[in-house]
Every structure is written in structure tokens, then in C-alpha cells.
Amino acid sequence: MIHRESGVLKTTYEADMALYPLPIARWTVAAIAVLMFLILPLILHEYYLSIINLVSIAVVGALGLNILVGYTGQISIGHGAFMSVGAYTAANLVVRLDLPFWVALPAGGLMAAAIGAVVGIPSLRIKGLYLAIATLAGQLIIEWVINHVTWISGGVQASIQMPRPRLFDYEIATQTEMYFFLLFFVVLAVVGTMNLVRSRIGRAFIAIRDQDIAAEIIGIDIFRYKLLAFGISSFYAGVTGVLYTYYLGIANYEQFQINVSIDYLAMIIIGGLGSVLGSIFGAIFVTLLPIASRLVMEAFGGMLFSQQAVLNIIPNLRLILFGVLIIVFLVVEPEGLNRLWRNIRSYFRVWPFAY
Amino acid sequence: MLDFDWQFFALLMSNGILIGLMYSLIALGFVLVYKATDAINFAQGEFVMIAGFVVAVALGSYGAPLWLSVAVGLAAMISFGFGLERVVLRPLIGRPVVAVIMATIGLAAVLRGLAPLLWGAETRALTLPISDEPFIWGPLFVPPIQLLGALVSLMFLGAFGWFFLKSRKGIAMRAVADNQQVAMAMGINVERYFALAWSMAGVVSALGGIVWGSLLGVDTHLALVGFKVFPVVILGGLDSIPGAILGGLIIGIVENVAAGYVDPYVGGGTKDFAPYILMIVALMVRPYGIFGKAIIERV
Numbered sequence: 001m002i003h004r005e006s007g008v009l010k011t012t013y014e015a016d017m018a019l020y021p022l023p024i025a026r027w028t029v030a031a032i033a034v035l036m037f038l039i040l041p042l043i044l045h046e047y048y049l050s051i052i053n054l055v056s057i058a059v060v061g062a063l064g065l066n067i068l069v070g071y072t073g074q075i076s077i078g079h080g081a082f083m084s085v086g087a088y089t090a091a092n093l094v095v096r097l098d099l100p101f102w103v104a105l106p107a108g109g110l111m112a113a114a115i116g117a118v119v120g121i122p123s124l125r126i127k128g129l130y131l132a133i134a135t136l137a138g139q140l141i142i143e144w145v146i147n148h149v150t151w152i153s154g155g156v157q158a159s160i161q162m163p164r165p166r167l168f169d170y171e172i173a174t175q176t177e178m179y180f181f182l183l184f185f186v187v188l189a190v191v192g193t194m195n196l197v198r199s200r201i202g203r204a205f206i207a208i209r210d211q212d213i214a215a216e217i218i219g220i221d222i223f224r225y226k227l228l229a230f231g232i233s234s235f236y237a238g239v240t241g242v243l244y245t246y247y248l249g250i251a252n253y254e255q256f257q258i259n260v261s262i263d264y265l266a267m268i269i270i271g272g273l274g275s276v277l278g279s280i281f282g283a284i285f286v287t288l289l290p291i292a293s294r295l296v297m298e299a300f301g302g303m304l305f306s307q308q309a310v311l312n313i314i315p316n317l318r319l320i321l322f323g324v325l326i327i328v329f330l331v332v333e334p335e336g337l338n339r340l341w342r343n344i345r346s347y348f349r350v351w352p353f354a355y
Numbered sequence: 356m357l358d359f360d361w362q363f364f365a366l367l368m369s370n371g372i373l374i375g376l377m378y379s380l381i382a383l384g385f386v387l388v389y390k391a392t393d394a395i396n397f398a399q400g401e402f403v404m405i406a407g408f409v410v411a412v413a414l415g416s417y418g419a420p421l422w423l424s425v426a427v428g429l430a431a432m433i434s435f436g437f438g439l440e441r442v443v444l445r446p447l448i449g450r451p452v453v454a455v456i457m458a459t460i461g462l463a464a465v466l467r468g469l470a471p472l473l474w475g476a477e478t479r480a481l482t483l484p485i486s487d488e489p490f491i492w493g494p495l496f497v498p499p500i501q502l503l504g505a506l507v508s509l510m511f512l513g514a515f516g517w518f519f520l521k522s523r524k525g526i527a528m529r530a531v532a533d534n535q536q537v538a539m540a541m542g543i544n545v546e547r548y549f550a551l552a553w554s555m556a557g558v559v560s561a562l563g564g565i566v567w568g569s570l571l572g573v574d575t576h577l578a579l580v581g582f583k584v585f586p587v588v589i590l591g592g593l594d595s596i597p598g599a600i601l602g603g604l605i606i607g608i609v610e611n612v613a614a615g616y617v618d619p620y621v622g623g624g625t626k627d628f629a630p631y632i633l634m635i636v637a638l639m640v641r642p643y644g645i646f647g648k649a650i651i652e653r654v
Binding site for chain 1: 395443446447450451452453454456457458460461462463464465466467468469471472476582585586589593627628631632634635638639642
């Protein structure tokens with residue numbers, strides 16, 4: 001069948017582990033690829049592309065955080081700081097040594113991975129709340145160091161101007177070019193994560209999440225895999241930071257403060273813990289939320305409040321909505337948007353029959 | 356350093372002790388909730404902020420007398436804690452720890468957004484009828500508000516210490532904290548004690564809001580006091596009231612002394628930074644804190 005299995009007839013492990021076992025899934029992926037690479041950049045205005053670019057950056061970061069929180073079951077409130085590590089590493093390399101982006105980007109990621117693994121060391125002894133607070137400390141300490149060490153932060157207001165990325169001699173300057181630049185990394189991150197979590201490493205991560213003592217007893221080196229999870233996750237975060245820095249044209253620690261860490265946690269909670277698709281949904285949702293609430297308030301807020309009041313309300317409304325959504329998803333739908341999507345899908349799997 | 360300036364050091368120490376006791380008061384709210392319900396409150400700073408706002412608005416905008424404002428603040432925070440447990444925390448019982456952490460973080464965002472909408476973004480003064488003139492004892496300058504805060508903290512820490520050790524309700528609450536199912540089987544109404552714990556956290560936050568609000572002024576930045584709670588409780592032990600006192604004192608002293616001696620060299624910010632360094636060390640050496648109870652896990 002095209003859109004549903006009729007019996008499990010798999011005879012090889014390859015078939016069992018296929019990412020897209022059904023033809024309809026393969027066609028959908030192909031259709032989305034065509035849409036993203038060909039149709040959208042042709043028909044959308046630069047403003048909308050710039051929003052999609054923001055979403056793309058968030059997707060990479062959310063995937064990284066989901067590897068740590070959703071798949072390995074560790075908590076990090078320090079991902080904003082890991083992003084800033086990547087951002088400042090890349091900015092310094094580009095500005096001081098004039099390195100191209102394909103060196104600066106992985107270098108930023110690796111630096112963030114190293115720092116992230118160091119922050120993750122306490123995870124061997126502590127978990128849950130204690131780990132959350134330890135990573136929170138990591139966030140605050142990294143922020144402070146970047147802000148106070150002028151050798152890293154470049155002095156004036158702790159920000160470094162970042163030149164546009166260059167591919168050989170071609171400068172990536174417009175939003176449309178940026179769109180393709182970012183999309184390339186999104187595809188890389190998505191494919192990388194999907195393959196990581198079904199590999200030996202990914203299975204070890206999931207075993208640690210479900211019961212870390214049991215995982216250790218069946219022979220998983222917890223120390224190694226927990227640090228690996230922190231490292232991989234922070235690598236994604238570092239890359240996110242570099243991409244965001246290229247996007248903004250400036251590396252500034254204010255873009256990576258604790259509220260960013262919380263935004264990314266909200267993405268994976270709203271999207272769905274332990275799910276690649278959920279990370280994407282969550283990134284889209286949380287990135288669009290402030291934009292949508294601003295648009296709605298600008299359009300309809302004038303009916304209820306004065307113009308000045310509307311300007312005051314918008315940032316506060318964003319915070320309130322954000323918090324309420326986190327709580328509602330946690331209480332009502334703990335598996336997030338991904339679960340809603342799965343419910344819809346499984347309804348149509350057997351449609352028009354009830355089961 | 357040729358001659359050690361004892362007067363400067365004594366000043367830093369006394370300031371640290373008083374501020375530390377005021378930290379203990381806020382940390383107490385955190386410890387109460389954790390002790391009884393195993394829930395982690397990342398919105399403790401926002402609780403304090405809300406309480407400060409309620410009292411400041413009652414005093415300032417409505418001109419209510421002090422006793423009435425304090426009563427309104429207490430009543431508001433008790434019902435707030437009670438309602439919060441009912442609506443947000445109760446459905447999350449038995450869920451992974453990240454769920455509770457994120458729920459309280461979400462709650463913190465809501466409160467930070469709501470407060471300026473309801474009461475305006477400008478800083479409000481919360482004036483208590485005590486003088487601003489510092490007491491001067493030899494080398495020490497002690498602002499009365501800090502002294503008041505420290506005394507209130509000590510009083511409440513003592514009262515809650517007695518409550519948990521001696522009173523029937525306190526013993527029941529410890530039983531709930533130890534094992535919810537067994538407590539339920541022994542005829543303890545677990546949900547009622549959860550609500551009680553959150554209400555008690557509300558009371559403590561109301562007092563914290565009053566003393567911290569009159570020290571710093573009431574606006575959304577008051578919530579930042581909450582960031583100091585974590586080093587305090589980690590150092591002292593998450594479920595220990597004496598730990599909250601000792602942790603508060605250590606953090607208060609360390610941040611003041613560090614700020615006094617290190618700030619001139621690095622250009623400020625040591626106050627926010629030193630407690631977390633100390634906390635990391637504590638986590639590495641003794642993750643369950645000075646008085647905390649080590650958790651033994653079984654598969």
C-alpha cells in the first residue's frame with residue numbers, strides 16, 4: 001500500500017530500520033524538499049524568508065537540545081551560553097584570522113562542544129534538579145566571563161562585527177541567499193539527528209534516559225555517553241550560535257542570555273521531547289509566537305487599548321502567552337505537538353474505518 | 356596588602372550576615388515546597404516580586420495602613436499558592452522532574468509578564484515606618500531594614516523548624532515528603548498537605564517580598580533575587596531548614612566579601628558570580644548539601 005502497512009513483511013534489518021518505510025512518506029519528504037528548495041524562495045517576499053531563516057536557526061538548536069533532554073534525559077538550562085561560545089569563537093576566528101565560514105562554523109561548534117562537555121561533567125554524579133541548577137550556573141558563569149574578558153568579547157559592549165559568510169569568492173548577503181545557506185545546515189542537522197538516534201550511540205542515549213543505573217549494568221559506559229550527549233548537543237548549540245551570528249552580522253552576548261536557554265527548552269517541550277519532528281514543530285511554534293502575537297495586537301489591540309498601551313502590552317503579552325503555553329502543554333499534552341500530529345496521522349491511517 | 360583593613364572586613368561581614376539571613380528567608384520558601392512535595396519552584400523570585408507588588412500597591416495606591424497591607428499581601432499569597440498547587444502542580448505529580456521545572460519556569464514567565472501589565476512598569480517604593488538612619492556600632496553600619504529582614508528571617512526559620520519537628524501537621528508533612536504512598540496508606544490526606552506546603556511558601560514569599568521590596572524597591576527586577584536561592588539551597592541542602600540558614604549566611608558573606616575585594620580588579624559583577632562558583636564546588640564535592648539527605652537509588 002502507499003500510505004499504510006499491510007502486515008509486517010520485513011526480512012532484513014535494513015528494511016526494519018528504514019527512516020521512511022512507506023512510499024507516501026518518501027513522496028512527502030520529496031515534496032517538502034521541492035517546496036523548501038524551489039518554490040518557497042521563488043514566491044516568498046524577503047521579509048517572510050527572513051522569518052523562515054530565524055526558524056531554521058532555531059530548528060538546529062532545538063534538535064541539539066532535544067538530543068540531550070529528549071533522548072538522553074539530562075537537563076540543560078545552559079544552551080544559550082553554549083551558543084554564545086560558538087558565536088564568539090567563530091567571530092574571533094573570522095575577524096582575527098580571516099578564516100572562511102566552513103572553518104569557523106565547525107570550530108565554533110567544537111569549542112561549544114568542549115565547553116558543554118565540561119559543564120556536563122557534574123551530570124555523572126547529579127541529575128534532575130541538581131543538574132538543572134549546575135547548568136544554570138554554567139550559563140551565568142559563561143555569560144559573565146564573555147562579558148568581562150575583553151580578549152574574547154572584543155571590548156565595546158562585548159560585541160564583534162561579523163562579516164558576511166563567503167563561499168569561495170561569492171558573498172552571501174541577501175535574505176534569499178541566507179535562506180539557502182541556512183537550509184543546508186538545517187537539512188544536515190535533521191538528517192544527522194535522525195541517523196544519530198537510531199545508531200548505537202542513540203540507543204545508548206535512550207537507555208540512559210530510561211534508567212541510567214540499569215543502562216550501566218547492561219554495559220553502557222555512562223560517563224562516556226553522558227558527556228558525549230552534552231558534547232553533541234552543545235556542538236549543535238555552537239553551530240546555532242555561529243549561524244545566528246552570521247544572520248545578525250554581529251556577535252553579542254545579549255542574544256544568548258538565559259531567556260534563550262528557556263526559549264529552546266520551551267521549543268522541545270511544546271514540540272515533543274525525544275522527537276526530531278517535534279523539535280521542528282516546536283522551533284516553528286516558539287519562533288512565530290512573538291511575531292504572531294505582535295501582528296494580532298497591532299491589528300486588533302487598538303480597539304481595546306490606546307496606541308501607547310498596545311506598545312507596552314506586546315512584550316508582556318508575549319511572556320504571558322509563552323508561559324501559559326508551556327504550562328498548558330505540560331499539563332494537557334505532555335508529548336507536545338508531535339503527539340497531536342501522530343494522532344492526526346493515525347486517524348487517517350485506517351480512514352474511513354474506525355480501526 | 357600591607358595592613359589588613361579590619362574595619363572594612365567587619366563591615367563586609369556584618370552586611371553579608373544580614374543579607375544572607377534575608378536570602379535564607381526566600382530560600383525557606385523553596386525548601387518548604389521541596390521538603391513537602393518534591394516539587395522544584397523556579398518561580399520563587401517571582402513569588403517574592405508579586406508579594407512585593409501587592410503590598411506596595413495596597414500601601415501606596417490605596418493608602419491602606421501597614422497592618423492591612425501586610426494582611427492583604429499574606430492573604431493574596433496564601434490563596435495564590437493554594438490555587439497554583441491545584442491548577443498547575445497537581446496534574447504534574449509523578450511526572451519527570453524536567454516537567455515540574457519547566458512548569459515553574461513557565462509560571463515565572465507568566466508572572467513577569469503579568470505584573471507590569473497589572474501594576475505598571477515603574478519602580479514602586481515600599482516604605483516601612485522605620486527610619487533610614489543606620490545604626491552605628493563601632494565600625495559597623497547597620498541599616499534598620501536589613502536588621503528587620505534578618506530578624507524576621509530568624510523568627511520564621513525558628514517557627515518552621517519547630518513546626519516540622521514538633522507539630523502534628525509538620526510531622527505529617529515530613530511523612531508525605533518521605534513517601535507519598537505510605538503516607539496515604541497511613542491516613543494522611545496527601546493533597547491537603549501539598550496545598551498547605553504551597554500556602555506556607557506563599558506566606559514566606561509575602562514576607563520576603565516586604566523586606567526585599569522595601570530594600571530594593573518593587574519592580575520586575577525584584578524577581579532576580581530568586582537567582583540567589585539556588586546557590587543557597589544547594590549549599591545548605593534542598594530539604595533542610597538549618598541548611599537554608601547556613602547556606603544563606605555563607606552565600607551572603609561570600610558574595611559581600613568577594614565583591615569588596617575582587618570587584619575593584621574585574622570591574623563589578625562579582626556579587627552575581629561568586630555564589631555560583633561556590634555552588635559548583637559544592638555540587639562537585641557534596642551534591643546533597645551540608646545538611647541535605649543523600650538519595651539512594653535502586654533499579
